[in-house]
Amino acid sequence: MSDPKDPEREDGPAAAPMSDAPAADLGADLGGETEVDEDFDDDLDIDAAVAQATADRPFTQEEAGLRTRVGWGRSPIVAGAVIIIGLFLLVKTWSDFVYFLRVFQGEPRDLGRVTDIYDAGEFSESFDNEWVHIEGDPDVQHAARMQSREGWIGFMRLIESDAAVLVAVPRETQTANNEFPGEFTGRMRRLDATPHWEKLQIFFTAEGIIDTIDLQPASVIESVAAEPGQAIAAKTTSDGEATVGPGEQVRIVARRSYGIAQLGRDTWKTQADAEAAIAATGLPWAFMEKRAMVWAFAVEVGPDAEVEVFQRLTRALNGGDDLVGADPKKGALVLPRRTTYIVDAGDLQLTPKGLTFSYGNNQAETGWQVSGEGSAATLVANELDKGRLAVPVAEIEGIRLERALEINPKGYLISSDQHPKDTWPSAVMFIAVLGVVGLNGWALVANLRRREDNEPTAA
Structure with missing residues (x-):
């Protein structure tokens, strides 16, 4: 049996014998004329053949990518993603771009003092993202400090605006002095739109700043008489509302019709000696207390007594001298008396005796009133009526509202020394991104139009 791999294997089909016929004359065939069917173009349409060959075959990945780049332009997915990211960047840089355009103003807008634009808790107009110059007194006692990439920044409220206008002033060091000229120039933005808003809110809440509002007593009394127990609508001493x-609690300040006479214990050794000296004035009086260095008496001087009344009494007790010396244990001194009471506004009531309220935990004396007539007249302490104290309307000198300040998110922060030209990087970015978004938007629209044109129409 022979090896199948043997080249000389005999089994299998016989090899074709070498032909003895003469070789074909290729040169003659190539050089001669070749007959071509004149109807070749009619019998074979090349374009149709190619289309038929590829009709049922999907594009390869390379062909699809080439078709996308050549036929459709930029991929609609990429264009859409670029547009979305670009719109986000445009929104983020829009305010900086607008502020950059303020450079064409030439100079900042002069707003005058804070009180010219802010009154009774309201701004006269919107000042968001403006380049301004303003005057105001900064509250250096409640200043916040924050560190930035350029250094330290001090944040202060302008006192006349409560907590509605703050200024940010660059500082070289954390311990820089707190002396400011009271004039600030820079960028004015809404507080809640600044990156410092949350930290400033936490700081001023922790500081517990108290805003003091002085009310007109007559206006308060009128409101209480009209609607007792309700909210009080009153005018302020600065003619605001x-x-x-x-x-809410208010502080009632009463200037009493009596003064306090302090008689030094070195001059008047006993209480009896001091009482005899007070009785010699011929005015109603009452002994208050024995203090470490003086005897204290209440002496009736009448409502709204002038300074001369107290000076005259002081001279009478000192034998004609204004003051015996700096030592309070020697000689006498007569001073006006004021008492302060903290009460709930809704607890105020108006009666024939005056403005009444629950005495509660107040520490000031209830006051004194004249009892009797002529030389027998004396001062007796006011008594509470069912826990309520009455203060004569004529003696009420002031009513003060003390309210915790809350930073106003719709207020403004003035970034001192921030010029419009300082925001040029954001302006350049805005213009560049706007161009990129525009080009991609054009490419996306062109792509959609091509697709509409290439869609087959219904027969």
Whole structure:
């Protein structure tokens, strides 16, 4: 049996014998004329053949990519993603771009003092993202400090605006002095739109700043008489308006019709000696207390007594001298008397005796009133009526509202020394991104139009 791999294997089909016929004359065939069917173009349409060959075959990955780049332009997915990211960047840089355009103003807008644009808790107009110059007194006692990439920044509120206008002033060091000229120039933005808003809110809440509003006593009394127990709508001493809720506390300051006479214990050794000296004035009086260095008496001087009344009494007790010396244990001194009471606004009531309220935990004396007539007249302490104290309307000198300040998110922060030209990087970015978004938007629209044109129409 022979090896199948043997080249000389005999089994299998016989090899074709070498032909003895003469070789074909290729040169003659190539050089001669070749007959071509004149109807070749009619019998074979090349374009149709290619289309038929590829009709049922999907594009390869390379062909699809080439078709996308050549036929459709930029991929619609990429263009859409670029547009979305670009719109986000445009929104982020829009305010900086607008502020950059303020450079064409030439100079900042002069707003005058804070009180010219802010009154009774309201701004006269919107000043968002403006380049301004403003005057105001900064509250250096409640200043916040934050560190930035360029250094330290000090944040202060302008006192006349409560907590509605703050200024940010660059500082070289954390311990820089707090002396400011009271004039600030820079960029004015809404507080809640600044990157410092949350930290400033936490700081001023922790500081517990108290805003003091002085109300006109007559206006408060009129409101209480009209609607007792309700919110008080009153005018302020600066001719503004304020609304005091029933649960808010007010401080009532009464200038009493009596003064306090202090008689030094070195000059008057006993209480009896001091009482004899007070009785010699011929005015109603009452002994108050024995203090470490003086005897204290209440002496009736009448409502709204002038300074001369107290000076005259002081001279009478000192034998004609204004003051015996700096030592309070020697000689006498007569001073006006004021008492202060903290009460709930909704607890105020108006009666024939005056403005009444629950005495509660107040520490000031209830006051003194004249009892009797002529030389027998004396001062007796006011008594509470069912826990309520009455203060004569004529003796009420002031009513003060003390309200915790809350930073106003719709207020403004003035970034001192920030010029419009300082925001040029954001302006350049805005223009560049706007161009990129525009080009991709054009490419996306062109792509959609091509697709519409290439869609087959219904027969």
